[in-house]
Structure formats: structure tokens, C-alpha cells
Amino acid sequence: MKTFAYRTAVTPADGLEPGAVFLAGGTNLVDLMKLGVATPDVLVDVNKLPLDEIADLPGGGLRIGAGARNSDVAADPRVRRDFPVLSEALLAGASGQLRNVATTGGNLLQRTRCRYFMDASKPCNKHTPGSGCPARDGDHRDLAILGASASCVATHPSDMAVALAALGATVRVDGPAGRRVIPVTGLHRLPGDTPERDTVLEHGELITAVEVPPLPFAHRSTYRKARDRASYAFAVGSVAAALDVHDGVVRDVRLAWGAVAHRPWRAFAAEERLRGRPATRAEFTAAADVELAAAEPLRDNAYKINLLRRMTTAVLERLAEGARR
Amino acid sequence: MTTTTKAVGAPLARIEGPEKVSGRARYAAEYPVDGVAHGWIVPSPVPRGRLTAVVADPTGDTMAVLWHGNAPSLAAVDDPELAVLQSDRISYRGQPIALVVADTLEAARRAAQVLHLEIEAEEHETVLRADHPGVYEPETVNPGYPAATVHGDVETALATADVTVDVTYSTPALHNNPMEPHATIARWDGDDLTLYDSNQHPSGVAATVGEIFGVDRVHVITEHVGGGFGSKGTARPNAVLAALAARVTGRPVKVVLPRQAMFSMVGHRTPTLQRVRLAAGRDGTLSGIDHQAYSQTSRLYEFAEQTAVVTRHMYAAPHRRTGHHLLRLDMPTPRWMRAPGEAPGMLALECAIDELAEKLGMDPIELRIRNEPSAEPESGVAFTSRHYVECLRRGAERFGWSGRDPRPARRREGDWWIGTGVAGATYPTMAQPSTARVRALPDGTFEVAIGATDLGTGARTILVQIAADALDVAPERVRIRIGDSTLPRASVAGGSSGSASWGWAVTGACRSLRDTGRDEVTFDSTELVQRQETEGRHAYGAHFAEVRVDAVTGEVRVSRLFGMYAAGRILNARTARGQFLGGMIMGMGMALHEEGVLDPAMGEWVNHDLAGYHVPVHADVESIEAAWLDETDDRINPMGSKGIGEIGIVGSPAAIVNAVWHATGIRIRDLPVRLDKILDGLPAS
Structure with missing residues (x-):
């Protein structure tokens, strides 16, 4: 694993120095670091930020803190009653141990499990732009049928994100340039010819919460x-x-x-x-x-x-x- | 010849259980060794070519970067995979081509990731095809059977039969993935080499590594092993590389394989293509059986899986033919994986039998019983015991087979299509020479010592039970020492032969001590084992599966899995059950989940971790049970026991595949059975 520095985030708007990434549950990032696919210079730990609350929104919606653990969100009585699709999606993902650690923000930002992306010894336009996409002719049984490109046929692996997309949820983002709100359906990009970018987030922007709007029939x-x-x-x-x-x-x-x-x-x-x-x-x-x-x-x-x-x-x-x- | 037993057969709990669940049990990589350095293996990034240079980052935090350009020479042994860093030739992707040694694991791994390799890559071939011009017939298949057999005239039998089946089944590469990966810590003291190594045969590893380094004193310590499934049957490259790096650096060196390396460096079950042809009369009597198996091996070594050998003795038929065909590819060398030969071979045979039953409109159990042989059909030798028919009949009762509607796609419960399937099981009963020592200690206890290994199966516990009965004392008075190459030499924990081989030697030593009144006896079973008559020695069983197939998605789940076995005397009801169930679950994995996914362009199985290579998880195992007949067989060994470590994976995949057909009417002939192969053929709801 490449040597890295470690510090704790003080406020959500701190931002990131070049070469730095945020660390939340670490269930995906740490794997990628061991594999040499992610090689950050600095890890900025956001686990100490007070972002784990699940709060009511006026009219019946919910604000889920980005640090709320998948297990806690899945078990929340309001989620189970008003948005069962979200609870079911969370419980369909990973394992109990992983859900206890994985966070809401991290779940959204987890990376594809395309086998070529997960292997630094192979070409992949997502981990090494311009190196090619062997999945198109190779192993792609699990990969995309919609919105893919010649450069990349990866899929986003999250279950939770699918439920949030259906529910019309939004993502609250903080960063040095200020706060903004992005619909979950607009958070992840289609690969086009720049598949190395998974999302529209700028470097240093941190997801602070997911808001699920009221949807009575949900x-x-x-x-x-x-x-x-x-x-x-x-x-x-x-x-x-x-x-x-x-x-x-x-x-x-x-x-x-x-x-x-x-x-x-x-x-x-x-x-x-x-x-x-x-x-x-x-x-x-x-x-x-x-x-x-x-x-x-x-x-x-x-x-x-x-x-x-x-x-x-x-x-x-x-x-x-x-x-x- | 057996004595009154007390301990043998009892469901004794594993004697090392408390150590294991409390974390005190030490596995190879866990021994504290002062000053240990870490080695990280650099795998070849191409399947074929020449490594011409290795350039390490001069600022890197490493102690050594070893490759063929600077590694000391090693003596050649039978297994060319152990000639590590000796040649510029690259024979498969994932082959060890360099070793980085550093003070920390992280530093070694990082340096390995950024190492600059100069490689002249060459065109490669990695796909097994039956029509490839390079396919050839080997002289023998493992462990020494003729590659081909012919009895009578199978073509005429097929041409004149009332009913025939001609089907080709394929199985993918399967990968041994014991929970504990291969691991070694090597330490030199002068010319004395100590290896803490995870393997199935400490004395074998000691001998091989000694030969490679030209030294006599190699001490292999293998106290606990977290599974092997055949992949640890002999020394693997990790042991040689650790010893090599320790020699060069003067430090103890630890080498632990990452999960990815488990898919290339330690062997795998070869993919197979199998054509089975059956000829039968209207009453189901087989007149002809032909089983032709294609498998692959590497450029380095001819490993010929004995896929069709099981067909030589399973069912009666006057006209029969079996054959094996090999193709050398730029891929890793296949090796043993739980029931090599029997597991893939019985998949094809037992699915073909099910297809014949369908064509005949006959119950698949009755069809099997109709073709029960009275002696081994090809060799003509008698069976020491064979209770296959009883396994089918008693198993059918326990499972609730009678009244089954033989027609497929008839049973629907909610969202699920339900089906049941059956398949036979068999595994050879083997024993190998071993030596055991027993000492009467002053405190009234007895120390039994034998260089055996316990892969987690309960072998240690069973040897205590065997010794207790042979000494005629309570098991509490027996202390067992295993897992060390300096103990009396034992055979490999493989071929389901451990208990029989080691138990034979332990029985001999303990009885002799009891009868002679001496304080110490060492007993070598070689003569007794070699004096055995030529007889058909096999365990048998029958597997029953109930599956449900999601009518919307085609997802397959196994609702019930049941195995009924006739495997001689069961030495420990608790650990035996674990062995049977473990085999059956692995059979479920073979039927439904496991597949090394080959990317021919990369020349590699690309799903090389446990997120990509699926094995069954707890949620996949619903109702599963094993039972056994009280089989007595005095002709096999003093315990009357047959090996049980592998039979659970033999036939259980076929039972599941046959049940999927019964549920849906769809025959899946290329494993694993998965929803994408089922979806388009699902019956209308």
C-alpha cells in the first residue's frame, strides 16, 4: 500500500488538499488502496464530523446524515414505515458486518466492482484513463446495458442508491466553494469519454446529508x-x-x-x-x-x-x- | 479383527476447538518470529513470454528484489512450478516472476506494485476446446490409471439400442479457496531450515524443500491448517520463495498469498468438456456407456485429471469406453481439488443418467438400481462392500421421494417452480503407508505422535479416539501430537485417506504397546498397506436435492439437500457430519455458483477474489442433512472406515442440476447453473 498521511476533518467545508480523499467507513476505499487502484497521498477522516443524524423534514421527508451507518438507516422506524424501498435496498446489500460500518455518503460514492477496474495490472479507462476497456470484449456479464460508452461499461454497484433515485432524493454537499444540492439521479455521471470521473462532485466537496422528500405513496x-x-x-x-x-x-x-x-x-x-x-x-x-x-x-x-x-x-x-x- | 469400541464412533467435539474459537490456535503466518521480513510475490502480468529485466525503484524501501537475474540456483524437483525465479520463461499469467522483500507487508506490496518489469510478451492460447488441433491423449491419468479403456463394442451398442442419450456437459475452472491462504514463515539457522507452513503434508513439504535447497534438516511446523481441499497437498511456491528470500536476506521471511494468487499459483480444478453417450433397452438396462473427457494442463507440467475413471466402475453395461484428452495451454497448472476426477466426472454421468430416465419415462432411482453391477464392471474384481442401492432406497425414504410426479415444471408454489433431483455418489477407499509412535508416560497417559495434519476436519480428534480404543483406555488419557515433520512420517491429508492411513499406523502402535507392555512402540504400516489384495474399495452415497427456481428471475435456491452414505464405520459422528455437509455445500457451489471466468485476451480468470468468485454463503444453505448406513467392511483397514472428506461433493452437483430440470424443464449442461442461462426458457407463469 502506498504510504499516505492521515488527518481528521474539522468541518465539512474544510475541503481537500491535492491528492487527498475523504475516508468514511472505508469498506471500499481501503480495499482499493491495498490493491493499488486507489493511491491517495492523504486520508481525511470524516467519521468524527457530526453527520450521523436521521432527522424529520417538514411534510414527512427525512434528512439522513452522510455519516449514518447503513444498518442504522435500514433499521430506522421512519424509514421502514414511510420508505420501505430504502430499508429493503440497504438490507439487500453487502453483509451485516459491512453495513454496520458503511456510511450513507460512502455507499453513494463506492466505486464499480468491474473486475478490470479492481485490478491495477489490467487496462481500464476508469483507473488509468486512455488505457482501454477490456470489459467490452472480455467479462461483462454483470455490466451495463444502458448509458454506457465505448470507454466504459461499468455499473454502479449500490443498492441503496437505486432506492434513493426512485424516491427522488437529493444530496446536500458542502465544500470550500460553498453548499449545493444535487439530485441523486444527477450525482453520478454517465461515463462518456471520461469514465475516471464517477460523479459531478468537485475535488474537496463532501456529501453531508441525503434528503428524502415527502412521498406519501412511498x-x-x-x-x-x-x-x-x-x-x-x-x-x-x-x-x-x-x-x-x-x-x-x-x-x-x-x-x-x-x-x-x-x-x-x-x-x-x-x-x-x-x-x-x-x-x-x-x-x-x-x-x-x-x-x-x-x-x-x-x-x-x-x-x-x-x-x-x-x-x-x-x-x-x-x-x-x-x-x- | 476389530475390537470392542468405545471411543470410535462417539461424537467427540474437536479437542482443539477451544483453542480455535478463542484465537489461541496458531496458523502458519501467526507465529511470532523475531526480525521477520515480509515477502510479496510479483505475478506475471502476461500469460506467455520472457522476463528480460526487473528494475526496482532505487529509492524504494526494500531489502531485496529477487528474480531470475539474481536469484540463487535451486535444484530441480518433480514439480516445475517450484522452480521459482529460475528462468526467464513465463508460462502463465500470475506465475511468480519476482519477490520483493521489505520490513513491512505494506512496503513490500507497494514496491511490488510499482516494480518495472521488462517483458517480451508472446501470443498466447488459453481456451479449452475439444476440436483444438493440440488435443492429445495422455498415457495415463491421475494417479496412474490408463487414459483410455475399451470393453466390447460401444458403437454397435449405441447403434442398436432402443434408447440413447448423447450429451455434452461442461464444467468451468474451479478454485480451491480455503479460508486460510497458503502461507510460510522461513528461518535459517546455518543449514537448518525451519518452515511454519500451511500444508496437508509436512513431511512431504520438508523433503521437497530440502531437495530444492540441498539440505537435510528441514523442520516443517503445521500445527493448524485452515483448509486445503487439495491445494496444499505438496509444497507450493510460497514455501520455496520464503526460504529463498530468507537465505538471501539473512532474515526470517514471511510470505502469505493474497486471495488473488489463490486463483493461479496453487492449482485449480481444470475446466472439463465431457461427452457421455448411453445405450439402453426399454427396461432401462444399459448396454453401452461411453464417457470422453477433455481437460487442460499447463505448459509446465502434465496434470491429467481422471474425470472419466469413475464411469469405469459405477454402472453395469457390457459395452463400454472411457477416454481422456488433454490440451496444453498458457495457463496455470491444474491440481487436485476436492474429489478430483469424481466430482466433475459424476456431474456428467449422473446428469446423463437423469436424461436417460426422462427418455425412458422411468424413475431415475429405479434406473440406477436396474444397472447395479455385481463386481467392478471393467476390472471384474469384487467389491469389499457396496451399498449403493441401499443408499438410494433408504435415502429416498428419508427424503420423501415416492409419489414424485416425474414430469418437469409441474410444481409451482407462489413465485417459485419446485423440483427434486437425485444423483449417486462414490469415492475410492484408499490408504497409504504411515508410521506412528506411542509412549506410555509415567502419569498414566499415552502420547501418540504422527506427522499427520488436521485441515480442520477433526483428524486430530479421531486419532485420539482410535488410539484410545486400541489402548483400551479413555480418550482423556491420550495426548496427540501431529502437524510436525519431525514426528514419525505420515502420508498426505488427501484422497480422503488420512484417517485410514494414520489410523492404521496408530492402531498398530497402540495395540503393540498394549500387547507387549513396552513403554514405547513405533509402528510402520507399509507392509500391511502394500499387502492388500486387489479388490474394489469404494464408498457410496446418494444425494437428493429440492430446488426452487424463481418464476420471474430464474434465481435458483436449494431448499433441501440430503445425503445418504455407506462409508464403512463412521469414526466420529460429529466431525463426519461436518465433512459430509461441507462436501455437499461445496457441491452446491459447483452446481450454482463457482466459476473461474476466463478472459482469453488477458489470459486470466478475472474474477479472482471472493467478491467475484462466489461460493455458497449461509443464506444459501437452508435444510441440509447427512445420514449414513451402518456399513461393516473388515477388508479395508483395522477401523473398517472409508474416507469421507470428498464424497459429499461427488454427485451433489448433479442432484441439484437434475432438480433444476425437474423444476423448470430446462437442462443446463454448462455449469454453473445461473439465472442468465435459465431466464429465456422459463415456463410461462
């Missing part, structure tokens, strides 16, 4: 994750959804997919298609297909199109059934 929301073993596996495809049905008609819907793109994929086109239409299986599938029309699968990941179509249909059907009861 008490009927859910997260479904398909994976290759029963636990402790990244998604091969996932669906976060909330559904508001009135007299058999979709009044509103929130839909996001995981493990399909460089960011948690909010299915805006599918949502648009569904609003005002009958809450039927055929409509749900048709809506998924509208979104999936943009998919550009590679040799070994075209199955994700069928998987997402089936999962989306099933998840929305289940939510619609719940609404009828």
Missing part, C-alpha cells in the same frame, strides 16, 4: 434484487419502485433500476408512459420496454433486458395487488 414501495446467490452478492439486476394506483389507474409511479448503468437508473420514460394508464401487467411490461428500448447490450449481458422487463412487471404487479387489498 409507504407502498419495494426493492427487488436478483443475484447469483442468496446473500452477500452484488445485483445482476434490481428494481426499486413505488406505485400510486387509484381506481385501477396509475396515478403516479417511481421506478429505478440497479446494475444496468454507470449510475442508479431512474426509469423516467417508463414512469412517463405509465402515468394515467391502467395498472395492468401488460401496461407494466410495455412501460419497461419503453425504457429498455435504449438498451445496448454486449455479447454476454443481453439477458438483463429480459430480466429487467420481468422484474419490473412483477414488482409493479405486486405493488398494484397491495393497493387493491
